[in-house]
Structures are given as C-alpha cells and as structure tokens.
Amino acid sequence: MWTWFHRLSSPPTFYRWGRTLQWVFGIAALLLIVVGTYGGLVLAPADYQQGDAFRIIYVHVPSAWLSMFVYMTMAVAGGVALIWRMKLAELFVVAAAPIGAAFTALALLTGMLWGEPMWGTYWVWDARLTSELVLLFLYLGVIALNGAFEDPRRGARAASVLALIGVINVPIIHYSVEWWNSLHQGATITKFDSPSISKDMLWPLLLNALGFMCYYGALQSLRIRALILSRERDARWIRQAV
Amino acid sequence: MMRIWNAVWAREWQLLFRQVQDLLQPLIYFAMVVMIVPLGVDPSDDALGLVAPAIVWIAVVLAVVLSLDRLFRDDARDGTLAVLLTSPTPLWWVLLAKLGAHWLGLGCLLGLAAPLAGAAYGLSATASGVLCLTVLSGTLGLVALGMVAGALTVGVRNGGVLVAIILLPLYVPLLVFGAGAVATVQAGLPATGPVYLTAALSMLYATLAPPLAAVALRLSYD
Numbered sequence: 001m002w003t004w005f006h007r008l009s010s011p012p013t014f015y016r017w018g019r020t021l022q023w024v025f026g027i028a029a030l031l032l033i034v035v036g037t038y039g040g041l042v043l044a045p046a047d048y049q050q051g052d053a054f055r056i057i058y059v060h061v062p063s064a065w066l067s068m069f070v071y072m073t074m075a076v077a078g079g080v081a082l083i084w085r086m087k088l089a090e091l092f093v094v095a096a097a098p099i100g101a102a103f104t105a106l107a108l109l110t111g112m113l114w115g116e117p118m119w120g121t122y123w124v125w126d127a128r129l130t131s132e133l134v135l136l137f138l139y140l141g142v143i144a145l146n147g148a149f150e151d152p153r154r155g156a157r158a159a160s161v162l163a164l165i166g167v168i169n170v171p172i173i174h175y176s177v178e179w180w181n182s183l184h185q186g187a188t189i190t191k192f193d194s195p196s197i198s199k200d201m202l203w204p205l206l207l208n209a210l211g212f213m214c215y216y217g218a219l220q221s222l223r224i225r226a227l228i229l230s231r232e233r234d235a236r237w238i239r240q241a242v
Numbered sequence: 243m244m245r246i247w248n249a250v251w252a253r254e255w256q257l258l259f260r261q262v263q264d265l266l267q268p269l270i271y272f273a274m275v276v277m278i279v280p281l282g283v284d285p286s287d288d289a290l291g292l293v294a295p296a297i298v299w300i301a302v303v304l305a306v307v308l309s310l311d312r313l314f315r316d317d318a319r320d321g322t323l324a325v326l327l328t329s330p331t332p333l334w335w336v337l338l339a340k341l342g343a344h345w346l347g348l349g350c351l352l353g354l355a356a357p358l359a360g361a362a363y364g365l366s367a368t369a370s371g372v373l374c375l376t377v378l379s380g381t382l383g384l385v386a387l388g389m390v391a392g393a394l395t396v397g398v399r400n401g402g403v404l405v406a407i408i409l410l411p412l413y414v415p416l417l418v419f420g421a422g423a424v425a426t427v428q429a430g431l432p433a434t435g436p437v438y439l440t441a442a443l444s445m446l447y448a449t450l451a452p453p454l455a456a457v458a459l460r461l462s463y464d
Contacts, residue, residue, distance in 0.1 A: 137411040148398045157461045158394045176415035
C-alpha cells in the first residue's frame with residue numbers, strides 16, 4: 001500500500017518530480033503574493049487608528065505564522081526521519097531550519113519596525129515577542145547541531161531529535177512566557193470567533209499567508225534538491241539526471 | 243531489571259564520590275556568578291532583592307550546563323558507553339539511573355547553596371525557602387533536558403558550547419516558573435502555583451528524557 005510513497009520519497013525520484021513541485025509552488029506563490037500585496041497596500045482602507053502603518057501586517061503576520069508552521073513541519077519530518085529512517089525526511093529537516101529561522105527573523109524585524117511608531121519603542125519584553133525570539137534561538141540550535149557533525153546523515157538525525165524536543169517545548173515556552181507577562185495586543189484572527197478585523201483588510205492577509213506558504217514549498221523543494229545533488233554527487237544516477 | 247538498576251546506581255555514586263570535583267567545580271562556579279553580580283549593580287538590599295531570584299536561577303542554570311560534561315564524556319572515552327549500547331538492557335533504564343544519581347548529587351548541592359545565596363541577597367526566610375524548593379525540583383528538569391543535549395553531542399568536537407546553545411532556549415519555562423515563584427512570594431502572594439508547575443515540568447522532562455537520550459546515543463554510535 002505504501003510502496004508508491006516510498007518510491008516517491010527516494011532521493012532520485014524526488015530529484016525529478018521535485019522540479020515540478022518547485023515550479024507549481026513558485027508560480028502559485030508569485031500570483032498569490034502579488035495579488036495579496038496589491039490588495040493590502042492599495043485596495044485595503046487605512047486603519048482608523050494606525051493609519052497606513054498597519055499595512056506592515058501583510059508581511060509581519062504571514063511570516064509569524066510561517067515561523068511556527070515551518071517548525072511544525074520540521075518536527076513532523078524529524079519524527080518520520082527517526083521512525084522510518086527516511087532519507088528524504090532527514091533532508092527536509094536540514095532544509096527547513098534556515099528557512100524557518102529566516103521567517104522568524106523577518107517576523108521579529110517587521111514587528112520592530114511597526115513597534116517603533118506604534119508603541120514608541122523597537123522592543124518590549126512582552127510574551128509574544130519573547131517567545132518568538134526563543135523560537136529563533138531554537139532554530140539556530142538545530143542549525144548549529146546539524147553543522148557540528150562530519151557525517152551529514154548523523155547531523156541530520158541529531159537535528160531531527162532536537163526538533164522533536166523543541167516541538168514538545170514550544171507550547172510550554174509559549175504559555176510560560178504568557179504567564180510571565182503580556183502587553184502585546186491579543187490575537188485578532190482566531191478560528192473559533194469571527195475575526196475582529198474588517199473583511200477588506202482580511203482577504204489580502206489570507207492571500208499573502210497562503211502565498212508565503214507556497215513560497216516555503218517552492219524554496220523547500222529547491223533546497224532539498226540542492227542537498228540531494230551535493231550528498232549523492234558520487235551516485236551514477238546523478239550523472240544521468242544532470 | 244532491578245539488579246541492573248542497582249549496579250548502575252552503585253557505579254554512578256562511586257564515580258560521584260571518586261571524582262567529586264565534577265560536582266564541586268560547578269558549585270564553585272555557581273558561587274562565583276552569585277558573587278560577581280552585585281559588583282555590577284547597586285548593592286543595596288532593594289535593588290538586589292529585585293533581581294535576586296533571576297540571578298540565583300541563572301547561576302543554577304549555568305552550573306548545571308557546566309556539570310553535564312561528566313554524564314557521557316568519560317563513558318564514551320573508556321568504552322563503557324559502547325558496552326551499554328550493545329548490552330540487552332534497555333538503555334533508557336540505565337539512563338534513568340544516571341539521571342537520578344546526577345540530579346541527587348548536583349541538585350542537592352545547588353538546592354542547599356541557593357537559599358544561602360538568597361539570604362546573602364537579603365531575601366526573606368520564606369522567599370529563600372521557596373527558592374530552595376524550586377531549585378531542588380527544577381534541577382531535575384534541567385539535568386533531564388541536559389542529558390538529551392549531552393547525548394546528542396557525544397561524538398562532536400567542541401560539544402560544550404553546542405550543549406549550551408541548544409539548552410538555554412529549552413530552559414526558558416523552568417527558569418520562568420522557578421524564578422517566578424520566588425518573585426510571587428516577594429510580592430506577598432501564595433507561590434503554590436508556580437512551585438507545583440516547576441515540579442510538574444521537571445517530572446515531564448524526567449519522564450521523556452531517558453528514551454529520547456537513548457535514541458540520541460544510538461544515533462551517534464551508528
């Protein structure tokens with residue numbers, strides 16, 4: 001039943017169909033982000049309190065969502081890598097960590113740029129800012145651990161274990177820091193309530209979030225294929241594929 | 243199972259007593275961190291009392307990170323680890339004994355030293371007592387997480403720095419609740435909540451750590 005899955009996830013096969021994945025995700029990301037950003041920067045009305053400065057949420061919120069989404073996918077891939085010893089899942093973990101770190105850094109940076117005019121300061125030690133910063137350090141730990149081994153497969157497996165420990169800890173960190181302090185505005189978009197954001201402002205945000213997700217998919221396929229190329233450079237099929 | 247437990251347990255305690263510097267040096271380091279902070283801030287009781295829980299807890303965290311080296315480094319060097327890995331004993335059982343011995347040794351020392359440091363910073367008797375409690379229970383969680391990090395970096399050159407980088411973000415919840423409990427007492431509120439949370443988190447980490455560390459050790463020896 002699962003043979004098709006194993007076949008698709010062997011490095012040589014993924015090297016081939018990953019190219020398609022990369023293009024599909026890439027084009028979808030381009031379309032969604034162009035439309036979403038146009039909607040956010042031009043069509044959406046200015047906020048009655050924050051003026052035009054609120055428009056940074058069209059980058060800030062999707063990157064913050066992605067910073068957590070990437071960690072989740074990385075941890076799931078880490079579990080798969082450890083349980084079934086799947087090579088592709090190991091590569092997924094290794095490829096995802098820097099992307100996630102970049103999204104986290106982007107979320108922090110855009111948040112700081114927004115915080116300066118709104119709160120009058122670039123940084124406050126509030127719960128959500130702090131747990132995002134901790135998340136960045138968790139990513140950096142995974143990257144550092146992966147790079148510390150001479151054998152890349154061992155590095156990837158160690159990184160998988162660390163990603164799993166991190167994912168157990170992420171909610172605990174979140175709630176502990178929440179208990180510690182909160183000054184950040186509450187979440188405006190929740191699944192269970194009707195969102196407290198106007199529809200004109202919401203749809204570009206959702207489009208951009210989807211676009212960022214596709215961009216992650218494209219980047220991830222590209223990076224995994226690059227990793228396959230460098231790790232399997234001595235294999236015969238590479239010479240035929242390239 | 244019990245026979246193996248007793249053997250590992252006895253061996254760990256023997257090692258602790260024979261190489262007592264492995265525990266004393268982190269303790270000395272703890273005392274030095276506690277000593278050096280008042281030199282950098284206003285040494286009046288009010289100012290010190292404000293930062294005391296945080297400083298003592300940070301000193302505890304640093305001391306634990308320093309002590310982790312002895313968990314696996316020597317065992318890896320003299321081949322004990324290879325024997326343990328190839329033996330039919332479940333590895334997590336051995337690691338649980340290791341964790342317990344290391345925690346009882348180091349945790350008790352730090353748990354005794356922490357209220358002394360608190361008193362030196364002018365904490366009230368209750369606050370010092372709560373500090374002692376959270377350090378005693380919190381070090382179990384710190385050592386448990388540290389064991390996994392140590393297991394992950396056994397085969398790595400320059401593993402010490404890496405262990406610190408991996409661990410400090412993971413230590414956030416224990417630090418928040420451990421130091422937070424003392425701050426709650428200082429504010430005149432009952433601290434049972436954060437004290438229980440520190441202990442509960444420690445139990446969670448101590449339960450998860452041995453199997454995860456076993457996986458990590460097997461990875462490094464593949």
